[in-house]
Amino acid sequence: MSSYHLDHLEYLETEAIHIMREVAGEFERPALLFSGGKDSICLLRLAEKAFRPSDIPMPFLNVETGHEFPELIEFRDHRAKELGAKLIVRTVDEAIAKGLAHPAPGEISRNKLQIPVLLGAIEEFQFDCAIGGARRDEEKARAKERFFSFRDSFGQWDPKAQRPEIWNLYNAKVNPGENMRVFPLSNWTEMDVWEYIKQEQLQVPTIYFSHERECFRRGGQWLPVPPPHTDAAKPDPYAGARPKPNEPIKRLVVRVRTIADMISTGMIESPAESVDDIIAEVAAARVTERGTRADDKASEAAMEDRKKAGYF
Amino acid sequence: MPHSPHPIELLRFNTCGSVDDGKSTLIGRLLYDSKSLMEDQVEALEKSADLTGGGTINLANLTDGLRAEREQGITIDVAYRYFATPRRKFIVADTPGHVQYTRNMVTGASTANLSIVLVDARQGVIEQTRRHTYIAALLGIPHLVIAINKMDLVDWKAERFQEIRDEIEGFLPKLGTFRDVKFIPISALNGDNVVDASHHTPWYEGPPLLAHLENVHIASDWNFQSLRFPVQWVNRPNNPTDQALHDFRGLSGQIASGVVRKGQPVVVLPAAIKTTVKEIWSYDGSLAEAFCPQSVTLCLEHDIDISRGDMIVGLEQFPGLESNLRARVCWMNIRPLQANKKYFLKHGTQTVQAIVTQIEDRINFTTLEPEPNPATLAVNDIGAIRIKTSKPLIYDGYTTNRLTGSFILIEPGTNATVAAGMLFPPTEAAKLEYTDFAI
Numbered sequence: 001m002s003s004y005h006l007d008h009l010e011y012l013e014t015e016a017i018h019i020m021r022e023v024a025g026e027f028e029r030p031a032l033l034f035s036g037g038k039d040s041i042c043l044l045r046l047a048e049k050a051f052r053p054s055d056i057p058m059p060f061l062n063v064e065t066g067h068e069f070p071e072l073i074e075f076r077d078h079r080a081k082e083l084g085a086k087l088i089v090r091t092v093d094e095a096i097a098k099g100l101a102h103p104a105p106g107e108i109s110r111n112k113l114q115i116p117v118l119l120g121a122i123e124e125f126q127f128d129c130a131i132g133g134a135r136r137d138e139e140k141a142r143a144k145e146r147f148f149s150f151r152d153s154f155g156q157w158d159p160k161a162q163r164p165e166i167w168n169l170y171n172a173k174v175n176p177g178e179n180m181r182v183f184p185l186s187n188w189t190e191m192d193v194w195e196y197i198k199q200e201q202l203q204v205p206t207i208y209f210s211h212e213r214e215c216f217r218r219g220g221q222w223l224p225v226p227p228p229h230t231d232a233a234k235p236d237p238y239a240g241a242r243p244k245p246n247e248p249i250k251r252l253v254v255r256v257r258t259i260a261d262m263i264s265t266g267m268i269e270s271p272a273e274s275v276d277d278i279i280a281e282v283a284a285a286r287v288t289e290r291g292t293r294a295d296d297k298a299s300e301a302a303m304e305d306r307k308k309a310g311y312f
Numbered sequence: 313m314p315h316s317p318h319p320i321e322l323l324r325f326n327t328c329g330s331v332d333d334g335k336s337t338l339i340g341r342l343l344y345d346s347k348s349l350m351e352d353q354v355e356a357l358e359k360s361a362d363l364t365g366g367g368t369i370n371l372a373n374l375t376d377g378l379r380a381e382r383e384q385g386i387t388i389d390v391a392y393r394y395f396a397t398p399r400r401k402f403i404v405a406d407t408p409g410h411v412q413y414t415r416n417m418v419t420g421a422s423t424a425n426l427s428i429v430l431v432d433a434r435q436g437v438i439e440q441t442r443r444h445t446y447i448a449a450l451l452g453i454p455h456l457v458i459a460i461n462k463m464d465l466v467d468w469k470a471e472r473f474q475e476i477r478d479e480i481e482g483f484l485p486k487l488g489t490f491r492d493v494k495f496i497p498i499s500a501l502n503g504d505n506v507v508d509a510s511h512h513t514p515w516y517e518g519p520p521l522l523a524h525l526e527n528v529h530i531a532s533d534w535n536f537q538s539l540r541f542p543v544q545w546v547n548r549p550n551n552p553t554d555q556a557l558h559d560f561r562g563l564s565g566q567i568a569s570g571v572v573r574k575g576q577p578v579v580v581l582p583a584a585i586k587t588t589v590k591e592i593w594s595y596d597g598s599l600a601e602a603f604c605p606q607s608v609t610l611c612l613e614h615d616i617d618i619s620r621g622d623m624i625v626g627l628e629q630f631p632g633l634e635s636n637l638r639a640r641v642c643w644m645n646i647r648p649l650q651a652n653k654k655y656f657l658k659h660g661t662q663t664v665q666a667i668v669t670q671i672e673d674r675i676n677f678t679t680l681e682p683e684p685n686p687a688t689l690a691v692n693d694i695g696a697i698r699i700k701t702s703k704p705l706i707y708d709g710y711t712t713n714r715l716t717g718s719f720i721l722i723e724p725g726t727n728a729t730v731a732a733g734m735l736f737p738p739t740e741a742a743k744l745e746y747t748d749f750a751i
Contacts (some may be wrong), residue, residue: 004534004536004571004604005478005531005602006605006606007320007321007322008320008322008401010606011322011605013607014566014605014606014607015605016733017566017607018544018607021544021545021564021565021566021607022544022661024545025544025620025661026420048595049594049595049596049607050545050564050607051545051547051564052595053547053549053557053560053562053593054547054548054549054550055549057688061741075491095576101403136392136394137393137394138501140391143391143392143393144390144391144392157666159389160389162389163728163729164416164418164419164644164729164732165419165729166419166422166718166720166729166732167422167423167714167715168417168423168566169658169659169660169716169718169720169730171658171722171727173422173656173722174727175727186392187392187403189393189394189396189401191396202361211426237332245425259512285350286350286351287350287352288350288353
């Protein structure tokens, strides 16, 4: 009897596959949020395990801020093509042009502007469910979120009125206009994600590994120097995100631990060149992954506030 | 977080107890003393301590992640935390203590291997202690820890510890079926007997809490008896260009109990057709056998009409197949249970309509005895009901199978999850006059 035994990764995997298949079984028009980041890379492998030899029965959706690392976009497009999946991309720029999103004066991060873009895409394609790679160990508001996280017709999360979630019986019922966000990796930690990437020999974008890059210091973090502004006819998309004269540029050996966009991702100094190196680094880490995310440092309830408004 | 190259087990536990018994503090202490806290988390704690706490770090702020929780200093919803030691990984559900959040406790405890019920040594056993211990037993959680907290405030008196222990042991037999029960004297605030053994309790011979969590035997918590495979998703590639894929017809799902082997005879319910397992398909290659709770795709010898909600079972022992059922439910909605109202009932991978035909009893949490014929069940009440479903359920008693013996009720319109239900064992196993499939 004791030979019938799952180790922790196998257990997390079977739980996540079960959730993916519940989505396919319960929803009419689900989508899978795929950014090219490490968590959503795991989601794709889990989708393969859940649905092969059939096609993955849902399109991939990504919301671009316009400030992405080019390596990430390249990786995302390549992986979607490799899996034969349909990839839908909606951008903050389009949403601003259409008047759906309005940048706050002086705010250079487009993090919050992703919300109307995501909600717009959900409406445009009538998605009743979006699978995301969020994990509960990332942040304490997320620590409270269900696997099946209900959103009302405004896309809002109400943390005080979450549906009880008992056993593995997920209540997937939504009325027209409402939708569900589903997080199969809820119980995974950062370490689990890297161990799974190693076990499954998954490719990840090169920026997770150490490389030389020009950085500057701001807000206690090393931020990447954005690409040069070439098209003088257009306003600089990175205005405000460029180093100021009192912020000297340094060439460092860095990598990303978590990826937002170039404006909100702190680079960490690291010699990690392989997945094994990264696992060793995560094991020894003394700050959380989101300690390098400027978007979460705004206030103690920064994530809770964004989630209530319809964030991922 | 220590990293181990060896396979390690996962233990899921929840903490419960009354308000201010120190649940969140205990988890904070486990994380803090096992070095699972990161510098920025400690920094955030210190920041909020300076602002609101008069300078003392409040370990509870680690798990109370919502603004309303920090404002009120209580836990409203289940918070999940993760930590690891070289022996095990842990998923912790910190569940709320207020009576009005009993439903959240059920949420946090339903998937746990182990429950920690905290008792304030000064107050002793109160109704919430009985309620939470009862719920842990009702949910079939195999392992129970009674952590008698704030022992520092009763001067570490062994007599006080023993008194509380005796009282709890007095009512435990009424609850039935814990595999093991452990009593531990602790001070979560000061860390005594949490990670490190306390020098205040020379009279206590057991391990500190963390050592117990690392060592409690959980390998046999899963049910490896009779095969139950609820069909979750029909896997049909319908690929016109690849002949092998064109004909592929798999049944995807998670094994709810037992073991399935290639070549094994099985019966498909409710159609009651006998066939054999031709292949156990998985992304990583064909398997000779698979077991609970693995997610696999079964291919059967015969092409039978099967859809989501059907169940594939072994021949050893058949489940019940009935539409008139008895169950114990925990009511979770502000609107009380209404007899003769229609609800949706989700059981395994199937959702049917259901009517509650009778409320048989309601548990009195002071006596832990059922009181017959209540008018209704209100939020957080637990009672036995009779229920009729629009289609027979393929089920087992909850005490033998947590996955095929459980259901939720969903209110039409609002789609609220209004009840968690645990089925009583079938009065008789389905008498199947199954057809041997013959072409």
